[in-house]
Amino acid sequence: MLFALLIAGRLGIAAIFLYAGIAKDREPWLQFAVSIESFKIVPESWLEPLARDLPWCEIALGIALIPGILARWFSLIATGMLAWFLFIGIRAVAKGLTVDCGCFGSGGGAIDAKWFVEHAAMLALGLAVTAGEFLRARSPKREFVAEPTRSAG
Amino acid sequence: MEAMRYLLLFVPALLLTAQTPAAPKKTSAHGALTAASIPAKNFKESGSPTATVGVEIYTDYQCPACRQLYLDVLPSLVADFVATGKVHLLHRDFPLQMHQFSKLATRYANAAGTIGKYEIVANQIFVSQPEWELNGNVDAAVAKVLSPADMEKVRALVKNDTHLDDSVTVDVAMGNQDHLTQTPTLVIVAKGKRDVIGGGMPYSILKQYLNQKLAQCSVGCSLRC
Numbered sequence: 001m002l003f004a005l006l007i008a009g010r011l012g013i014a015a016i017f018l019y020a021g022i023a024k025d026r027e028p029w030l031q032f033a034v035s036i037e038s039f040k041i042v043p044e045s046w047l048e049p050l051a052r053d054l055p056w057c058e059i060a061l062g063i064a065l066i067p068g069i070l071a072r073w074f075s076l077i078a079t080g081m082l083a084w085f086l087f088i089g090i091r092a093v094a095k096g097l098t099v100d101c102g103c104f105g106s107g108g109g110a111i112d113a114k115w116f117v118e119h120a121a122m123l124a125l126g127l128a129v130t131a132g133e134f135l136r137a138r139s140p141k142r143e144f145v146a147e148p149t150r151s152a153g
Numbered sequence: 154m155e156a157m158r159y160l161l162l163f164v165p166a167l168l169l170t171a172q173t174p175a176a177p178k179k180t181s182a183h184g185a186l187t188a189a190s191i192p193a194k195n196f197k198e199s200g201s202p203t204a205t206v207g208v209e210i211y212t213d214y215q216c217p218a219c220r221q222l223y224l225d226v227l228p229s230l231v232a233d234f235v236a237t238g239k240v241h242l243l244h245r246d247f248p249l250q251m252h253q254f255s256k257l258a259t260r261y262a263n264a265a266g267t268i269g270k271y272e273i274v275a276n277q278i279f280v281s282q283p284e285w286e287l288n289g290n291v292d293a294a295v296a297k298v299l300s301p302a303d304m305e306k307v308r309a310l311v312k313n314d315t316h317l318d319d320s321v322t323v324d325v326a327m328g329n330q331d332h333l334t335q336t337p338t339l340v341i342v343a344k345g346k347r348d349v350i351g352g353g354m355p356y357s358i359l360k361q362y363l364n365q366k367l368a369q370c371s372v373g374c375s376l377r378c
Contacts, residue, residue, distance in 0.1 A: 028341070028348040030362040037354060044357050098218075100352050106334070 006136065007068070009129040013078050014065035016122060021058030023105035035102025039088050040095070072133035079126030086119045196266035197244040197320070200235035205370035206363060207241045207342035208234075211328050214259055214278050215252035215286050218353040219337040223279045229356045230363075239367055244275070245324040247336050254289040256318075261291050263317050264310035265299070273298050274307075343370055 024032050033051035036042060042050060061081070064074045085103065089111050092099045099111055208230070212219035234240035246263070248255035258278050265274030274295055278285075281294035296304050310317060331340055331349050339359070341348040343366045 028350060028362070030341075030348065030354070030358065031350050033358050033362075034350060034352040034354045037358065038352065044355055047358050048361055100335075106349075106351055 006129065006132040009125055010065055010071060010075060013126055013129060014062045017058045017078060018062030020104050021055040021062060024055035027105050031106050032102050035100045038097065038099040039092050040097060041088055072130065072137050075126065075130040075133050079130045082123045082126045086123055089115060089119060196271040200241040201238040202241055204239055204241040205343065206239065206366050207243065209243045209245050209340040209342065211245045211247040211333055211336055211338040213247055213249045213252055213255050213336040214262065215255040215282065216249065216336045220279045220282050222337045222353045226356045226359060230359065233360065234363055240363065245327065246321045247325060247328045247333060248321065249336060254286060254291060257289060258291045259321055260311045260317055261295050261307060263320060264307045264314065267310055268303060268306050270299060270303060341366060
């Protein structure tokens with residue numbers, strides 16, 4: 001049961017990253033660059049490379065999370081990214097910046113209470129999956145490995 | 154079992170890499186409307202009509218981000234791309250309901266455009282935005298940059314011209330087709346595609362983007378191709 005939940009959680013994170021990456025990649029890179037710029041956190045020279053490459057990194061991470069190979073490390077990276085997104089959102093609000101999240105393409109709107117709830121929930125899911133994957137990796141018996149049957153004789 | 158897991162890794166990867174680059178850009182949705190959407194030469198247009206790239210700027214005169222774009226980004230855009238014939242520029246009005254005096258300011262700008270004073274008055278309305286947005290006294294702000302005779306003409310047009318908002322109606326309809334969610338919004342038109350970019354931006358990044366668009370538009374490609 002726990003293993004099924006772990007897989008579901010991991011696939012959920014994969015879906016989030018795939019959706020976010022594809023949504024951004026379908027738009028002109030300038031739109032995402034405008035969103036990144038609104039956070040006032042990177043120099044202008046970084047805007048184009050980030051706007052062009054981050055969506056592909058998200059897509060790659062989403063794909064990498066699906067099969068479960070090195071799942072704990074990919075989950076850790078995903079959780080780190082989610083924590084970073086939440087941090088820069090908090091920072092933007094604390095600085096009184098008017099930002100367009102751009103998380104799932106344009107039209108995401110400003111950062112508000114709903115945004116914080118959503119991102120906190122995604123981060124909580126990421127933390128739970130990462131912890132679960134590390135615990136599973138340390139466990140001597142992985143749940144998905146069938147016990148060898150021994151004959152009594 | 155292990156082989157199956159590797160297969161799970163690579164099959165979606167192959168599918169995505171094969172499909173994603175071919176995904177149609179959102180901006181092409183209104184490509185067919187491009188030629189019709191740009192009216193005949195009027196006071197809101199500047200630059201060469203045969204330019205390979207078009208930039209349409211939706212603004213609201215009472216929007217602070219529009220003011221920033223107009224004062225910080227537009228002069229460089231005009232100098233580097235419009236005056237050099239690379240880009241065709243079109244202003245579009247998109248007065249937001251939330252701004253009390255925006256429609257009035259738009260009427261003043263368009264009235265000034267009717268008598269050939271659009272640029273100077275539009276600029277003045279944005280420059281003096283922090284003053285008139287407090288009391289709606291756009292008239293006083295505009296009067297500072299026009300002669301008394303021109304000011305009288307503008308006042309008469311603002312008061313009596315029933316067709317002064319016609320171009321605004323067209324712009325708002327076009328903005329709705331472009332799915333505008335905010336002002337300012339830039340629509341970059343190239344190769345029949347409309348790239349809708351919402352929000353203010355530093356000029357440097359817009360310049361990079363326009364240069365890339367211009368590079369993509371090879372010889373023989375016009376704005377309306």
